[in-house]
Amino acid sequence: MGEKQLLLGDEAVALGAIHAGLSGVYAYPGTPSTEITEFIQNHPLAVERKIHSNWSSNEKTAMESALGMSYMGKRAMVCMKHVGMNVAADAFVNSAMTGTNGGLIVVVADDPSMHSSQNEQDSRFYGKFAMIPIFEPSSQQEAYRMMADAFDLSERYKVPVLMRMVTRMAHSRAVVKTGTIRDMNPMSYPSNPGDWVLMPAVARKRNVHLITMQQDFLEESEKSMYNKMEDGADTSLGIIACGIVYNYLMEHFKEGCPYPVLKVAQYPLPVKAIRQLAKRCDSLLVLEDGQPVVEEMIRGVLEQGIVVKGRLTGEVPRTGELTPDNIVAALGLKNEEVYPACELVVPRPPALCQGCGHRDMYGALNEVLREYENGRVFSDIGCYTLGFLPPYRAIHSVVDMGASITMAKGAADAGQFPSVAVIGDSTFTHSGMTGLLDAVNEQSNITILISDNLTTGMTGGQDSAGTGRLESICRGIGVKPEHIRVVVPLPKNMEEMKNMIREEINYQGVSVIIPRRECIQTARRHNKK
Amino acid sequence: MRTDIILSGVGGQGILSIATIIGAAAIKEGLYIKQAEVHGMSQRGGDVQSNLRISSEPIASDLIPLGKADLIISLEPMEALRYLPYLRKEGWLITNTVPFVNIPNYPEETGLMDRIHSLSHSVSIDVDSIARSVASPRAANIVLLGAASPFLGIEVEKIEESIRTVFGRKGEAVVEMNQKAFRAGLEIAEQSIKK
Structure with a gap:
């Protein structure tokens, strides 16, 4: 106990959860959240306690599995990147309705x-939409400690709690002092089994209950140790600093900020403290990472006519993460004179690795599509998204997980030919399979390339849910076996690959080509072992 | 003490190992540390950087403000210059001289080197060939760490100990190889400081 460790923000969350008696983590990999689950997978205590940590197929299945574990009385956690929340949203919002x-x-x-x-x-x-409490750590130490408090809060009110991280917190290291290690919960069925069946009559009752608890959540925020008012003599400005941005603010005031500061790290917003600050100060500055959530909220909360400055009014940038540098003007400070940016420096965009199978896949696809007047390639989220950049410039859309197949289908419905989808193996099992069923049901004239590198590559090589079963999955969904074709994407197989792509484009109906070769990054690691 | 460091290079060159070794030494010394890293898509052959801050006083921001870095340590010359606005006017730039050319419009090498030499404090060395001659090509990042070690504000011996801590589980041969690489870099830096 009381050990000091150098941890990423993500790792602090993971260790905080393990020490708080976690029984299972459910997640689909996504930057910048991936390291949370990976840390638990490799942690000795998690292994000893048999804490569930296998990857889920997508964020929705992860969210639902975590809710199922919570139903059984155990402490559960689900982790995702922000866009993963869109996938999990149905389960997430309704988990606040069932309660935990x-x-x-x-x-x-x-x-x-x-x-x-x-x-x-x-x-x-x-979090506000689902009407649940939110934590937003400003330091790795806080991230660790919040996990125990968030689990307690969740069990006190029987609601899920949202822990909001940002990239800089997730991927920054600092020393964390660990606390006590709690036992895992024993299994226990809910005391209110009827509340878990969200038929309208139940849901109406649950909705009222959830709304009634809003006052409790507010009081929790008002007295939270994570929300803290720091006095300052100069009341021409009052500052509300949320999460990690509090650090960027304090970077400029080593001896303490001259203005009163309200640090916010737990929501709902501590309304009383904000009203107090507004009463004392001539104007307010809101510093928050992401979108102007707090700024918009307090414009509606305040009774006094006070100037509120922030992202909406242009004192801080409307988009992009905040930094110590881009809040300087809002604080009335000046940047020091620095070296000008060096004009010789050019951008160095990321690229597909040398020797990567996606390269050979795009090489072949590009050559075949040159034979047609207006080929369109709908692509997806993964390393192969880099096929947009030179030298390939091979793809025409990237939107969300799984959209390649369904957009190709919609385009084909509208008359596009050739209509090609390029999707990775992990993205296919995440959200491509259901779209494939739509295409099969209508015999859409599309050609799908599932570029299979046997892993979830872009996030660093996590297990991919369908490895070894892609052909049988496609057959099961109803793709004709003779139009499910596998090839090894290597320069020496270029002609084979081109012929295959050409034949399947010319076939009227759904065809799936699987260029399959292990990710060279994971292959390198396997060879070392 | 307080040292703010920007580590830069191209994804896969090993800047995070440098950060890990400095970080381990800093913790052993009881110093505060914050280190912001880059993970994910930007690692695929793109530019990468890490902000490493060590201090005897608590550190506020995870990110180093413009003009406040004491050191830029870079495994690639153009990547060294990318972060120039973050360097203090009196700060040191320590860089590998070997370009990593994976883009068609990579600038003229001589122009880059002229710019680096025009700074008041810089150490530029071919860490690739030094690593090859004294240890192994894989230890290029540790040669650079050696060259940067007199500027870190932590005793050089403590950094060297930290190499043992970090590489210890990979066996004595790996530790020795990296220590050799470290010392070779250190010698060159010491010569540069005297000049």
Whole structure:
């Protein structure tokens, strides 16, 4: 007990959960959340306690499994990146309606500035939408400690609790002092079994119950140790700093901030404290990472006519993550004179690895599509998204997990030919299979390439749910066996691959080509072992 | 003490190992540490950087503000210059001289080196060939760590001990190889400081 460890924010969440008596984590890999589950998979105490930590097929199945574990009285956690929340949303929102039995924490890692994502959505909206408490740590130490408190809060009110991370918190290391290690919960059935059946009559009752608890959640926030008011003599400005942005603020004031500061790390927003701050100060500045959630909320909360500055008013940037540098002007400070950016430096975008099978797949596909006037390639989320960049410039859309197959179908419905989908093996089992069923049911004229590298590559090589069974899955869904074709994507097989793609494009109906070769990153690791 | 470091390079070159070794030494010294890393898509041959802050006083931000870095340690010359606005005017830039060319519009090498040499404090060395001659090509990042070690604000011996801690479980041969690489880098840095 009281050990000191250097931990990523993600790892602090994981260790906090293990020490708080976690029985199972459920997740689909997604940057910047992946390391939480990986840490638990490798932690000796988690192994000893047999804490569930296998990967799920997608965020929705993960969310539902975690809710099932909570139903049995055990403490469960589900982890995802922010866009994963869109996939899990049905289960997530309704888990607040059923309520929980064992503590349930939903950890969502947002990605402001979109370091590895397609949007900047802010999960605090989801927490408010589902009407549940939210934690947003400002340090790795807080992240660790919050897990125990969030589980307790969840069990006190029998609701799920949202833990909101951002990339910088997830992927930054600091020393964490660990606390006591709690036992895991014994199995126990819910004391309110009828509440778990969300038929309208039950759901109406649950809705009222959830709404009644809002006052309790607010009081929890008002007295939370994570929300703290720090006094400052200069009341021309009052600052509300949320989560990690509190650190960027304090970076400028080593001896203490001259303005009063309210640090917010637990929601619902501590309304009393905000009203107090507004009463004392001439104006308010809201510093928050992600979208202007708090700024919008307090505009509606305040009784006094006070100037509120933030992302909406332009004092801080409207988009992108906040940094110590881009809040300087809002604080009335000046950036020091620094070296100008070096004009010789050019962008160095990420690229597919040398020797990667996706390269050979795109090489063949590009050559075949040149034979047609207007080929369109709908792609998906994974390393092969990089096929958009030179030298391949091979794809025309990337939207969300699984959208390649269904968009190709919709385009074919509209008359597009050739209509090609490119999807990875893990993305296919995440959200591509149901779309394939739609295509099969209508015999859509599409050609699907499932570029199978036997792993979830982009997030670092986690297990892929359908490995070894892709052909049988496609057969089971109803693709004709003679139009499910496998090839090894290597330069020497280029002609074979091209012929296969050409034949299947010319076949009127659904065909699946599986270029299959292990990810060279995971292959390298396997060879070392 | 307080040292703010930007580590930079191309995905896969091993900047996080440098951070791990410095971090382990800092913790042993009872210092505060914050280290922001880059994971995920940007690692695939793209530019990567890590902000490493060590201090005897508590550290607020995980990110280093513009113009506040004491050191830029880079495994690639163009990547060293990418973060120039973060370097203090009196800070040191320590970089590998070997370009990693995986883009068609990579700038003229001489222009890059001229710019690096025009800074008031820089150490530029070919860590790849030094690593090859004294240890193994894989230890290039440790040669660079050796070259940076006089500037870290932690005793050089403590960093060397930390190499043993971090590589210890890979066996004595790996530890020795990395220590050799470390010392080779250190010698070159010491010569550069004297100049």
